[in-house]
Amino acid sequence: MADDDSGHPLAQSAIEQIGRRDFAAALASCDRLTEAGATAEAIYLRGIIFLSQADNQASLPLLRDAQQIMPDRADIAYNLGVALRGAGRLEEAADMWRQVTSRAPDHLDAWRNLCRAVDETAGERQTLGTYRAALCLHPSDRILLFNFANSCHRQGRSTEAVDLHSRLLKTYPTFADGWTNAGLALKSAGMMEAAEQCTRQAIQLSDSALAHFNLGLLLLAQGRFAEGFAEYAWRHRLPDAPPPPWPAPFWSAALPAGSRVLLWSDQGAGDAIQFLRLARTLVDRGYQTLVFVQSGLKDLAATAPGVAGVVTPADPPRLVDAHLPMSAAPHLLGLDHAGALSPPYLASGKPPALPSPPRQARARIGLVWAGNPEHANDRNRSMRLVDLAPLFSLPKIAWYSLQLGKGAEDLAASPWKGRVSDLSPLLRDWSATAALIGQLDLLISVDTAVAHLAGALGRPAWVLLPKGNTDWRWGIDTATSEWYPSLRLFRQMHPGDWRTVVEAVAIAIRCGAVGVKFPGANGPDSEARHLSVRSTGSPTN
Structure with missing residues (x-):
């Protein structure tokens, strides 16, 4: 086992250089470390240099060698876990972080990463046990509480998720994401009024598009359509919301009759099927309505009343005067109750024949x-x-x-x-x-x-x-x-x-x-x- 040279002045210089991303200087410091006889530390720091540049394949053999030479170093095992995670080897990464937490129970980052890795790779029981062990040692850590609450919510453990969010927000009352996800957990538990209060608190703290969108989902589920669709329309402002199919001004009520409007699907096929009914509303206002949908919906969408044409991602752009995402359309078109545009509003084409049923089938x-x-x-x-x-x-x-x-x-x-x-x-x-x-x-x-x-x-x-x-x-x-x-x-x-x-x-x-x-x-x-x-x-x- 090699000596621990982590305190060597050249090692400290290399760490500072890595921190300011001066990797050439850091490599030079590692060369001098090797010349000074601190070979194991130089190997480790070279691994960190590559890891800092997201080159997991280059960092892995170096960190593995360093870990074998200095097996008691928690920092080496931890960073080897980070490299393994970056290489997609999450179960091996979890094994490294288990070693770290057993040797250094106060290593908070190792506990955080271990909990996330177990949540992604192991069963519910092991996930619960790992988070609970971590929180016994770090009972007020915001990240552990937040991630554990979210994990419980995904697993359908609504009561535990609500309790964890409550514990989190008592300690971190200005944590907007905590209020947002507490609203989701309360909604799953059927506590709609409390869910709404939490979500509105998140909006007060951050005014995030996600909190507004979640509030819209809450209100719509309760049949509060006018207010709900106003919040639901924030969906197109979410960070992962798709852009319009091609450049055009956003629709407004000032657009003159006769203009060509692109009503486009910005969610899944089910959402598109539901909101194709809105094409008729645009036509009733005097617009020529073109709809943009997933390729498999093209023929079906053409049967919706008021649709002048259908385009898909496989089709060339068309000239339009404005675009309107389907998620924003109900609010902007003033839809305030579900019965305004009742089915049926789609039709099927020539049917393929069903296989003949058994004679006794009724x-x-x-x-x-x-x-x-x-x-x-x-x-x-x-x-x-x-x-x-x-x-x-x-x-x-x-x-x-x-x-x-x-x-x-x-x-x-x-x-x-x-x-x-x-x-x-x-x-x-x-x-x-x-x-x-x-x-x-x-x-x-x-x-x-x-x-x-x-x-x-x-x-x-x-x-x-x-x-x-x-x-x-x-x-x-x-x-x-x-x-x-x-x-x-x-x-x-x-x-x-x-x-x-x-x-x-x-x-x-x-x-x-x-x-x-x-x-x-x-x-x-x-x-x-x-x-x-x-x-x-x-x-x-």
Whole structure:
């Protein structure tokens, strides 16, 4: 084991030079350190020089060598962890930071990084244990409290998230991001008034676009549309908001009639489907309306009333007089209630034929059990195919999957592949999806763009919703949607509990809600129908 030469004057000079990013001088200091016999320290500092320039591949072998020569140095193990994280080797980085925290429990940065790494790579139990151990040693650290509260919120542990945010804000009452995320945790816990107070406090402290947007989501979920859309319109000011498809002035009410307005999608496909209804409002005001949507929506969007043309990212720019992002359009166009522009407002094209159902089938039901895994709320909103298994024993039903991606692969590998027809090869775009939905008696879907599509077509659909982290469009604790009257909502009573939701769906089907009545079932106005709206029972483990 080499001597600890970290206090050598040349080592201190190198650290100062690295701090002011004079890397050539720092390398020269390392050369002199080597000549002075402090070879191990020179190796370590060369690794830090490369690490400071984000050259993880060059820094890793140097830091690894230094760590092997001086295994008791916590600073070397810590920075080796940083380099491993930069190289995408997060589990190895976590191992390094565990070594640091065991040798130097007061190394706060190591605890912070370890907690984040475990949160990203390990299970819920290990994450909770690591954060709790860190907070035992550093009980008032702002970053640990904030990150732990956010982790609990993502895991659906709303009560613990609320408690942690409360603890955080008592110590750091001017921390605007803490107030913002406390509002999210309180919303998930169903404490809407307290969530609104926290979010408004965040706005007072920072006036951030994110806090305004979150306030909009809170208000819209409560049906406070005029005020909610005013705050929701801040979305296009978020740091990660997409720019307009091409340069044009932002729309204002002073724009003369006859002008060409680009109404463009600045969110996902489901948002675009919902707000395509606003094209008609622009036309009613005398504008020529061009819409910009995702490529797969092109044919479908062309069926919206008032649309003069549809462009996608694959099309060349068009000459327009103004642009209007869909997220800002409801506020600027004065939309203050959902019923103003009721479906159906989209139509399907020529349908591909559904696979023939079994002769005894009396109802055709489509299924979507998972959304885009990249969606921020996918952990809560998506379910597994196996969660729907109780439905497949119901007789006289022809089941069809409208699931794409991994979900379609899961069906092909499942015991139900012969019971559920896979329509994914027919789903070439949203227009084809619309045509297939038009041939179904019912769609059962989690909160995805397919549910929006069924609603925009005016087709019957049952939407299965998570507890807490529910999109604003579905309101709070209601069985119907103001935006889509043909939809019926089935809500979890406990986070992650899809079992009782599926039981409620099965009861509704047995009671004839799809036109199939089973012998001995209660009528549709019985208690069984109530269960189909709000699931009951204990959460599953």
